[in-house]
Amino acid sequence: MHGYIRIVDAVNLRVGRVMMYGIFALMAILLWSSISKAFFVPSLWTLEMAQFVMVAYYILGGPYSVQLGSNVRMDLFYGDWSPKKKAWFDLFTICLLIFYLCVLLYGAVSSTAYSLGYWGSEPFSYLGGLVTGAEELGRLERSSTAWRPYLWPIKAVIVLGMFLMLLQCISEFFKDYLRIKGEAI
Template sequence: MPRWVKAYVRWVEALNHRVGRTAMYLLFVIMGILLWSSITKIARVPSLWTLEMAQFTLVAYYLLGAPYTFQLGTNVRMDLLYARLRPRTQAMWDVVTIFALIFYLGVMLYGAVESTIYSFETGERNPTAWRPVLWPIKTIICTSFVLMLMQAVAHLFRDIAILRGEEL
């Protein structure tokens, strides 16, 4: 494989490793938010922001961790037949199916970018009592789709290397 492909795969996987490991700590942020929500409800002064903030944090946790999960190969997969295949056959199957994932991620990214631009232009807010602006979470969604798309391409390069008998 060309050096630029190896460099790309190393760079993308290092980036997604760092982002994924950092995103893991958002679980503690969610726990803190929900603990604060419980405390304020017991004190009879419930916070308006806790439910939505926990939801936004969960979205960030889930989506920013997805490329790292895909990189580690711990994503959910239908292993009825796939697990029984030889590694080279798995790579061949992955090369064929990865294009469906790349197409899907491209469509999702397109929609996310359009929605984020709309949020920036209109100052879109969630129609709730707290009324938070939505562009921060939509920007995180766009970022996660970009990271996932980059990881899918890195995965494609790894599979092509396996088919060629090389190691990245």
């Protein structure tokens, strides 16, 4: 458990630290959007690209937020509890979150497979087949806006973010379990 916690926390720490600078990319895109609307021909890509950057910023920064414990909590009762009681409560709630993330991950994988041109009911095997070369890309999904970007890159980012969040939640589960046992983390 300690090795798993160490590896997952290190990966999410690095990804989270890189994603902290995503806000500057978002600001640059929105600044260009404002400048181009005021002085030039408005750019078609800026608003949608800003949305994509914001999704990546939020989804890939989420596991880092969970790791730091900076997520929003209702401390009406929780703040006065002992560390062991907090660990029991967190252990229970993290199980609910892991279930929810599994459902979200399945939906994200299905949506990504759809964006790559797959209309079947086995998205995991399709994506595995793409990696091994057994499957081929279908008609790639595009946005319905004037810019019409492909949607699979942002959907792949969402899959990666959901997967990293799931790994981080399992790490938090292990941390709470070790706290209950009285072991050092």
